[in-house]
Amino acid sequence: MSIDLRDLYQDIILDHGRHPRNFRPIAHPTHTAKGHNPLCGDRVTIYLTLDGDRIADVSFEGRGCAISTASSSLMTEVLKGRTLAEAQALFAQFHAKVTGGEVHALPEALEEDGERLEPLTGVKAYPARVKCATLPWHAFEAALKGGAAEPVKTE
Amino acid sequence: MNDLAAAKPRPAIDACELRRAFPIYRNNPGLVFLDSGASAQKPASVIDGVAEFYRRDYANVHRGVYQLSQRSTDAFEAAREATRAFLNAGDANEIVFTRGATESINLVAQSWGPAFVAAGDEIIVSELEHHSNFVPWQMLCERVGARLRVAPIGSDGGFDLAAFEAMLGPRTKMVAVTHVSNVSGAILPVERITGLAHAQGARVLVDGCQAVPRMPVDVRAIGCDFYAFSGHKAYGPSGIGVLWGRYDLLAAMPPWQTGGGMITLVTPEHTEFQDPPHRFEAGTPDISGAAGLKLALDFIEGLGRQAIRDHEEDLTGYAIDRLSRIPDLSLVAAGQRRLSVLSFNLAGIHPHDVGTVLDQHGVAVRVGHHCAQPLMDRLGVAGTVRASLGVYNDRDDIDALAAAVEACREMFSR
Numbered sequence: 001m002s003i004d005l006r007d008l009y010q011d012i013i014l015d016h017g018r019h020p021r022n023f024r025p026i027a028h029p030t031h032t033a034k035g036h037n038p039l040c041g042d043r044v045t046i047y048l049t050l051d052g053d054r055i056a057d058v059s060f061e062g063r064g065c066a067i068s069t070a071s072s073s074l075m076t077e078v079l080k081g082r083t084l085a086e087a088q089a090l091f092a093q094f095h096a097k098v099t100g101g102e103v104h105a106l107p108e109a110l111e112e113d114g115e116r117l118e119p120l121t122g123v124k125a126y127p128a129r130v131k132c133a134t135l136p137w138h139a140f141e142a143a144l145k146g147g148a149a150e151p152v153k154t155e
Numbered sequence: 156m157n158d159l160a161a162a163k164p165r166p167a168i169d170a171c172e173l174r175r176a177f178p179i180y181r182n183n184p185g186l187v188f189l190d191s192g193a194s195a196q197k198p199a200s201v202i203d204g205v206a207e208f209y210r211r212d213y214a215n216v217h218r219g220v221y222q223l224s225q226r227s228t229d230a231f232e233a234a235r236e237a238t239r240a241f242l243n244a245g246d247a248n249e250i251v252f253t254r255g256a257t258e259s260i261n262l263v264a265q266s267w268g269p270a271f272v273a274a275g276d277e278i279i280v281s282e283l284e285h286h287s288n289f290v291p292w293q294m295l296c297e298r299v300g301a302r303l304r305v306a307p308i309g310s311d312g313g314f315d316l317a318a319f320e321a322m323l324g325p326r327t328k329m330v331a332v333t334h335v336s337n338v339s340g341a342i343l344p345v346e347r348i349t350g351l352a353h354a355q356g357a358r359v360l361v362d363g364c365q366a367v368p369r370m371p372v373d374v375r376a377i378g379c380d381f382y383a384f385s386g387h388k389a390y391g392p393s394g395i396g397v398l399w400g401r402y403d404l405l406a407a408m409p410p411w412q413t414g415g416g417m418i419t420l421v422t423p424e425h426t427e428f429q430d431p432p433h434r435f436e437a438g439t440p441d442i443s444g445a446a447g448l449k450l451a452l453d454f455i456e457g458l459g460r461q462a463i464r465d466h467e468e469d470l471t472g473y474a475i476d477r478l479s480r481i482p483d484l485s486l487v488a489a490g491q492r493r494l495s496v497l498s499f500n501l502a503g504i505h506p507h508d509v510g511t512v513l514d515q516h517g518v519a520v521r522v523g524h525h526c527a528q529p530l531m532d533r534l535g536v537a538g539t540v541r542a543s544l545g546v547y548n549d550r551d552d553i554d555a556l557a558a559a560v561e562a563c564r565e566m567f568s569r
Contacts, residue, residue: 005515009508009566018503040507040523041537063537065505066567129511 008122008129009066012074017066022059022076035062035139035152037131042068046139053084058140065132071120072136078113084144086110090117091137097121098130168458168466170549177547178202187518187555192337192496192543195368195390197451204450205392205443216442217416217433227442234445235432241452242382243373244399251405251432252440255396256364257287259383260331262398262435263360264291266411268329271358274300277326279357281306281314281343282533283336286526288362292331301328305529313490314343320351327357334366338525338541339489340471340496342366349378358404364388368545369467369495371460374399386444390546391451395444398435405431412437458546467495467544474542474553481560487539498525498539501560504567506538512566513540516559 026032026047035044044062048055058079060072079087089106094117096103106114123133142152174180176198179188188196214224216231232247239247253259272278278292282305296303304322309315314332323330330352335342349359360381366372368389374382381400387393400408410417410428414437420427428434455463474497478484487498501509510522523538524531531538542556 005512005566008511011569014567014569041528041531042507065507067508126511129507132507 004125008126010119010122012119013066013070013122016070016073020060020069020073022073022080023061024059025061026057026059029057031143031146033139033143033145033152035135035142037064037068037135039131040065042132042135044068044072044136044139046072046136046143048140048143050084055079055082055084055087060136060139064135065129067120067123067129067132068135071133074117074120075136075140078116079140082110082113087140090114091141094120094137095134098124098133100124167462168546170466170547171551173458174547176200180547185517187516187552189518189520189542189544189548189552189556191368191545191548192365192388192541193521194387194393195545196547197392198390198454200454201391201447201450205447208443208446212446213443215439230446230449231440231442234449237449237452238397238399241367241372241456242397242399243375245375246402248430248432249399249402249405251398251400251435252445253383253396253398253435254394254441255385255387256362256383257385257396259381259396259398260288260360260362261291262411263381263383263400263408264295266408266435267358267404268292268295269299270407270409272296272299272301272328275326276301276328277304277324278302278329278331279304279306279319279322279327279352280330281319281332282308282530283314283333283338283341283343284331284527284529285333285337285362285364286528288331288333288360289529292329302326306332308341308530308533309490311490312339312488313341313492314348316344316347316351319348323351323355323357325355327352327355329358329360331360331362333362333364334372335363335370335494335496336489337365337496337543338498338527338530338539339487340365340493340498340543341489342492342494345377345379353378365494365496365543368455368463369460370464380404386448386451389448389451390454392441392444392447395441395448397448400431402431405435408435410434410437414438416440463546464494466546467548470544470548470550470553471495471497473550474544474556477553477557478560481557481564483564484560487534495544496541497543498541500536500539501564501567504563506540508567509540509560509563512563513556513559516555516562518556518559520556 029047030050031048042064047059049057058076123129179196212226214227216228235250236247238250306319359379361379363384367384386395417437483502506522521541
């Protein structure tokens with residue numbers, strides 16, 4: 001087994017891939033959107049309940065690979081209780097890390113959450129798989145923008 | 156073939172030796188390439204032959220009075236004749252060059268379709284179709300108000316001939332089916348499908364993309380009306396494809412795309428069009444692609460299509476046996492006859508994760524829906540892992556695949 005693959009499929013990824021957290025619908029979300037990766041057929045639906053600008057609840061449903069399921073699961077864990085500005089900061093840093101962009105430091109209060117997403121950044125070495133990790137975040141963004149009629153696509 | 160060769164217990168193709176004819180292997184040592192179903196690698200004879208054609212004989216075709224143009228035209232038309240012979244078609248004028256099978260099928264759907272399919276008519280495709288033999292017919296049906304019907308696979312994964320027969324009727328105008336499934340490798344009984352369809356007055360189009368590189372194909376023996384394939388899946392260049400159609404049908408079809416090279420007379424009021432095949436080849440065609448296609452067909456004929464089929468059948472059997480021993484692996488069923496394409500899933504592991512692990516082991520396979528979403532829905536899966544064979548594959552490749560799949564299982568079971 002190559003060392004590289006262990007970096008991608010870390011224990012925490014396999015755990016969240018198999019036993020995703022917050023994997024449920026929200027009956028009356030304030031925001032929702034679907035994400036679709038037409039390349040592999042992965043589909044995810046993000047549900048949000050906002051209380052002011054704070055994320056009171058967030059969950060997801062769908063089917064996907066270990067990477068996209070784990071990414072959705074970890075995303076919901078770090079987002080719950082965060083403000084929208086904090087959520088955007090987390091996404092910006094995560095996106096930069098997996099796509100090779102310029103990474104800015106997070107405010108101290110978010111550092112721990114940023115580290116929780118760290119295991120997913122192994123996808124950076126697998127260009128074909130980056131979209132698996134970013135799909136739920138794009139769907140989250142789309143949900144905030146009012147939920148597009150069409151699923152947000154990674155292509 | 157002499158008696159000695161016929162009596163050989165093992166197929167006559169030596170894949171290991173053959174790989175020397177494919178430069179991709181020289182430049183990618185250790186490559187285990189199991190994605191020929193998506194596109195085949197190219198032998199040096201095709202790569203070098205295309206370059207040589209550009210160096211020696213290239214000019215536009217059907218245009219110039221000068222010798223070079225004539226030589227280029229001769230090469231282009233020689234490719235047409237070679238394709239005719241390859242398919243055992245009756246007339247080289249039945250061979251239309253296209254960009255690929257997708258364009259061939261769209262040509263029929265968009266030219267023949269509106270001229271011969273009306274509201275209330277029916278078109279039948281199979282559940283095994285690639286999107287390229289599905290969506291053009293769906294769009295035609297929407298355009299003219301016809302009904303698209305999908306002939307199902309049976310519980311064994313093969314084409315359900317009885318269900319298809321029950322679907323056929325006087326309203327059926329076109330039956331469009333694949334010769335060999337690009338997902339499961341199932342070989343469809345195209346001769347029988349054609350016989351049943353013709354008995355109802357329907358036309359038949361066969362998508363030969365997966366069949367042409369790996370088994371003898373005789374369009375007159377099949378009896379179908381149209382046959383489409385892509386050059387790049389048959390060891391030829393990408394960008395060239397073929398539509399064979401019965402001449403009387405092509406002659407009754409209106410032009411599809413219009414432009415240079417396909418007219419006999421143009422006035423401000425009116426245009427007269429050439430006869431087939433030129434009527435359907437507007438603009439400068441893929442001249443070098445056609446030259447390369449001929450070289451690819453020569454390559455296939457040089458090995459012998461029955462020999463290729465024997466080789467790939469033997470390897471298919473070995474692969475089924477090898478993969479079937481892997482716990483938690485389920486092969487997509489393919490009915491009674493399967494050739495060279497195997498799809499499978501590992502319980503609890505998404506095909507994309509399998510694909511990434513296999514890639515890290517140097518094994519190139521295709522993962523996803525394989526442009527066959529209706530079939531994926533029928534199978535109840537998001538996608539599959541697909542291994543598909545070429546002449547250069549041997550048992551070592553299958554062993555490497557099996558070992559990589561085992562490693563994948565191990566990693567995900569921790």
